[in-house]
Amino acid sequence: MSIKGGSYVNVSSSSRIMVWKTAGAVLRLIWGNDRMLLLGAGMLQVVAAIIPALQIYTTKEMVDVLSEALVSPNKTASFPAALAWVTLQSFLFASLTVMRSIGEYMSLQLQTRTSFHMDKQIAEKAAKLPLSVFDQPTYYDQLQRVSNGVSLRTMNVIQSLFALVQHVFTLTAVLIVLAAFHWAVAAALLLILIPNMLLHMRIGQWQFWQMIAQTPTARRSKYIFQLLCGREAAKEIRVFGTAIYLRDLWSKLFWKNATEQLRLHRKTLLSRSVHEGGAELTLYLACILLTWLCVQGRMTVGSFVSIFQAMRNSQNAMSGMVFTLSRFYQDALYVSEWFTFAGMEEERSPEKPSTLSGSLQKGIEVRELTFQYPGAVEPDLDQISLHIHPGQKIAIVGENGAGKSTLIKCLIGLYSPSQGQILYDGIPLESLEPTDFRKRVTAVFQDFVQYQLTLKENIGLGHLEQINNTEALIQAAHRTGINEWLTLKAESLETQLGILFEGGKELSLGQWQKVALSRALFKEAELVVLDEPTSSMDPKAEAELYRLFSTLSEGKISLMVSHRLGSCKHADLILVMEKGRIIEQGNHNQLMSQNGVYADMFRIQANLYHIETVSEPIIS
Numbered sequence: 001m002s003i004k005g006g007s008y009v010n011v012s013s014s015s016r017i018m019v020w021k022t023a024g025a026v027l028r029l030i031w032g033n034d035r036m037l038l039l040g041a042g043m044l045q046v047v048a049a050i051i052p053a054l055q056i057y058t059t060k061e062m063v064d065v066l067s068e069a070l071v072s073p074n075k076t077a078s079f080p081a082a083l084a085w086v087t088l089q090s091f092l093f094a095s096l097t098v099m100r101s102i103g104e105y106m107s108l109q110l111q112t113r114t115s116f117h118m119d120k121q122i123a124e125k126a127a128k129l130p131l132s133v134f135d136q137p138t139y140y141d142q143l144q145r146v147s148n149g150v151s152l153r154t155m156n157v158i159q160s161l162f163a164l165v166q167h168v169f170t171l172t173a174v175l176i177v178l179a180a181f182h183w184a185v186a187a188a189l190l191l192i193l194i195p196n197m198l199l200h201m202r203i204g205q206w207q208f209w210q211m212i213a214q215t216p217t218a219r220r221s222k223y224i225f226q227l228l229c230g231r232e233a234a235k236e237i238r239v240f241g242t243a244i245y246l247r248d249l250w251s252k253l254f255w256k257n258a259t260e261q262l263r264l265h266r267k268t269l270l271s272r273s274v275h276e277g278g279a280e281l282t283l284y285l286a287c288i289l290l291t292w293l294c295v296q297g298r299m300t301v302g303s304f305v306s307i308f309q310a311m312r313n314s315q316n317a318m319s320g321m322v323f324t325l326s327r328f329y330q331d332a333l334y335v336s337e338w339f340t341f342a343g344m345e346e347e348r349s350p351e352k353p354s355t356l357s358g359s360l361q362k363g364i365e366v367r368e369l370t371f372q373y374p375g376a377v378e379p380d381l382d383q384i385s386l387h388i389h390p391g392q393k394i395a396i397v398g399e400n401g402a403g404k405s406t407l408i409k410c411l412i413g414l415y416s417p418s419q420g421q422i423l424y425d426g427i428p429l430e431s432l433e434p435t436d437f438r439k440r441v442t443a444v445f446q447d448f449v450q451y452q453l454t455l456k457e458n459i460g461l462g463h464l465e466q467i468n469n470t471e472a473l474i475q476a477a478h479r480t481g482i483n484e485w486l487t488l489k490a491e492s493l494e495t496q497l498g499i500l501f502e503g504g505k506e507l508s509l510g511q512w513q514k515v516a517l518s519r520a521l522f523k524e525a526e527l528v529v530l531d532e533p534t535s536s537m538d539p540k541a542e543a544e545l546y547r548l549f550s551t552l553s554e555g556k557i558s559l560m561v562s563h564r565l566g567s568c569k570h571a572d573l574i575l576v577m578e579k580g581r582i583i584e585q586g587n588h589n590q591l592m593s594q595n596g597v598y599a600d601m602f603r604i605q606a607n608l609y610h611i612e613t614v615s616e617p618i619i620s
């Protein structure tokens with residue numbers, strides 16, 4: 001079954017293959033990690049499955065012994081035999097209870113370990129995916145599906161498999177016992193079982209495909225709910241009075257999914273009721289047949305009672321089996337999403353990786369680089385060629401959306417070019433060993449991370465090998481002026497930052513930016529990338545930082561994106577971008593004398609400062 005325009009079309013056979021493939025993959029996965037637990041739990045299930053059939057047999061023997069005793073002259077003579085059957089039956093009940101408790105504990109253990117293993121794999125996988133994957137909404141749909149209790153569903157698959165095996169054993173044993181009495185009774189049971197199983201498999205598929213179809217809406221509704229309840233939008237919701245609008249949007253999305261779910265539930269209940277009615281009728285007819293055989297004297301009272309009991313028990317076992325099957329189908333389809341996620345293509349590593357030896361000699365050469373985001377109609381970077389020499393300081397300027405950040409991300413290998421090449425000392429970037437290459441890069445991105453962790457971690461994450469080097473951490477914090485608002489001692493490095501967790505210290509945006517800069521400075525790297533590194537800083541901090549950077553990046557390549565053209569004046573090369581292209585390049589003096597876009601932008605900014613310093617304030 002698949003979804004077209006919100007409705008379901010039948011592809012159930014491929015779903016069935018997927019279900020059994022997933023069940024196999026789940027077994028292999030758990031076998032690989034916890035085979036002893038799996039074997040133990042499996043054996044318990046099989047033993048527990050045989051017990052109900054033994055119980056039917058003991059009941060039959062017990063009733064026959066007792067009914068014989070009733071008609072025999074020496075009634076008490078049968079007592080030891082009857083007692084033996086009663087004792088055996090009690091023993092069987094007791095063993096079943098003990099086995100269930102042990103099985104439950106083993107399952108719990110297996111579930112905890114599987115949950116850890118699967119979540120770990122999701123986290124590891126996400127870290128290996130190409131950055132472009134994070135630009136696609138389908139990734140977030142899939143992530144939501146795999147992070148929403150998938151490990152619990154994996155355990156359900158295993159438990160359902162065990163339960164199915166148990167049901168199959170129980171029912172087979174019951175069928176054999178019944179067929180030995182009369183084939184028609186066994187046939188009646190099968191007649192109930194097979195259509196019911198097919199129906200419940202189908203119900204499992206319906207529910208799964210509905211869940212897939214509803215994920216985007218569920219995610220959107222969750223997002224709006226978070227906006228309503230979280231910190232991110234709290235200010236704007238109050239200032240713009242958008243709470244009711246957002247709440248209505250959320251409730252519309254909520255009810256869209258809920259109405260569809262209720263509709264499917266109605267359909268499911270109706271189909272189930274029709275099937276259960278048919279099953280009840282068939283059982284009723286089989287019971288009439290039994291009664292007829294008994295009154296004709298063609299079976300003993302013991303046989304009649306035990307078959308009657310077996311028929312009713314098997315009805316429960318069948319309901320259990322079809323319910324388990326439906327749950328198994330749904331869970332296995334759900335878990336198949338985890339395997340799809342785990343199989344996602346990772347960031348490509350070169351087959352024969354090259355490494356750069358020592359510091360760059362020839363620098364970075366970009367040849368006709370073209371890049372287009374997935375779904376974009378036009379290239380976001382268009383035929384860019386340039387040469388960056390070792391030790392050069394590059395500034396990239398241009399209007400919003402010109403492609404500055406995208407160019408930087410391509411240059412450090414976060415995005416792969418659609419066309420063209422980037423060469424480091426003549427070696428194509430895609431053939432460089434990624435981990436080795438990234439050791440050469442440090443960066444502060446426009447959307448830097450505010451880690452809700454300690455100050456030590458916020459800086460130390462820049463260079464993990466040195467995270468316990470207190471002196472170096474304090475030095476990195478000093479460089480960006482963190483000491484001006486936090487006394488920098490070894491203990492203060494343990495200060496929790498942000499308000500998300502108890503005892504945390506919230507910072508201003510500019511302070512967070514300084515922390516991000518300290519993190520970048522903490523890593524000794526040959527290529528320094530700064531995407532609007534001072535956008536939230538006060539003028540004094542900004543001026544100090546530029547001074548600091550020109551000293552620290554001596555002999556290194558620095559790539560800086562900035563809208564403050566004053567900060568680019570001392571760059572060796574300024575790239576002016578417009579609509580994905582470099583339209584001007586040169587140093588400040590060259591570009592000013594060209595009198596082009598850069599010179600215009602520079603004068604506009606200079607004029608703003610000039611007006612503000614020499615004339616009346618614009619807003620009084």
Ligand SMILES: Nc1ncnc2c1ncn2[C@@H]1O[C@H](COP(=O)(O)OP(=O)(O)OP(=O)(O)O)[C@@H](O)[C@H]1O
Nearest residue numbers: 135373374380398399400401402403404405406407
């Ligand atoms: N993750 C993305 N997915 C799709 N398109 C994107 C993505 N990021 C940026 N774009 C598009 O690529 C173009 C270039 O964006 P980019 O962020 O490189 O511009 P920029 O020059 O850095 O802008 P700004 O000065 O506003 O930071 C824009 O048209 C933008 O819409």
